Amino acid sequence: MSHDNYSRLVTLAGVAAITTATLLIIGKLIAWLMTDSASLLASLTDSFMDVSASVINLLAIRYALAPADDEHRFGHGKAESLAGLIQAAFISGSAFLLVMHGISSLLQPGPLPRLEAGLWVSGGSMVLTLLLVTFQSFVIHRTGSVAVKADMLHYRSDLLLNGGVLLALVLAGQGWYWADGAFAIAIGLMLLWGAVHIGWESVQALLDRQLPVEVQQRIMELCCQVEGVHGVHDLRTRQSGPTRFIQLHLELDDRLPLVEAHRIADEAEAALLRSFERTDVIIHMDPMSVVSKEAASSGPQPS
Incomplete structure (x- = not known):
């Protein structure tokens, strides 16, 4: 693959991630305001982290693609790994906040109004995220980009996240009010595990790990x-x-x-x-x- 094709694909992946995360934020914000669901708030917070990380990712990719210069004779490729490390920090912070909020909701459970809005938004989020992850997988297969791989890891976890939110809302609608807070905690812990994985991969790249x-x-x-x-x-x-x-x-x-x-x-x-x-x-x-x-x-x- 030529440098131009590589640049085009990884840039498209970055733009697609930002666009998808922005649409999800709008939908989840409306649904959370209507339902006051802790698990939906967890999903909304994750989408805010997604769009922040994706913006950082896109900027890092553009910088990494810059040709070598007199001060950077080996190029700027490690900017991708730095972006992965920043993403790991973002995701870790959001995961900690989600666990705290989930514990609060678990200790004080209650009925959720207008669950239908939350169910529709969660289902739509899964469809949009699946389309994005499919495209990112294609880009990674063609380019091997570390930054796009890091981006895809947490969007892929979003599929489970949105499925968990959907299940939590269904259970809450059946009177199992504790499920909303419990799923928020589970989502936070899952995000934290993903952040550790992304951080490890990024550090290994920065430390010049050997090729396979x-x-x-x-x-x-x-x-x-x-x-x-x-x-x-x-x-x-x-x-x-x-x-x-x-x-x-x-x-x-x-x-x-x-x-x-x-x-x-x-x-x-x-x-x-x-x-x-x-x-x-x-x-x-x-x-x-x-x-x-x-x-x-x-x-x-x-x-």
Whole structure:
């Protein structure tokens, strides 16, 4: 996928998330004012967090897509992970408030007026959220964006959230008034768990976690398939926003002319770029004799 297509898809995902969250806020606000439901308030608060996080997400995505400059030679991709970390903080704060409000409602349960409005809004929210998550899943499959993935995680949890609100309202309508507060607490705890997951993923990206093992194995295989390459060592990988970074050492014959060694390295780099889109590759060439000496010196020492 080209940089322009990547930019277009992740931007569309950000705009779709903001639009959906805004529509949900309007509907849930009206329903909450009509019903005074604690679970609906929990859902409304979550939607406020969604739109705030999605705005931050969109701004971070736009910044992450900016090309490398003199002060940021590796690009701006980590802005996506920073956005995920900010989202985790937002969601954690809202989850704590929801649990507190749910406890208050649970201790003082009561009948809810105009439940029909809450039921219609909750059902409509599930449909809109399902459409958004489906589109976000498509974008993640095509781009692998960390920011869109973080955004999708809490919108996907919204499907359960809205289903829980719907069930709570039905139970409250049957006289089980405690269900409204209980579901608000459950929603808050679920959001908190999601925030921990998003925060962990974002921190790992900021700490330059290696690419998955299967990706590393594929990199080794592609390089070793190039004629003249005897082995690969010191492989280092990471991902920053949309860009993968690959650094490795090729093991080559001692007697190769520099021009020939450079040609082999170029072939290895071309093979990696064909298989991995949006990738920055750095290759160092080592003569086999040096590799053998280093391996011998790093071997087990006598006790």
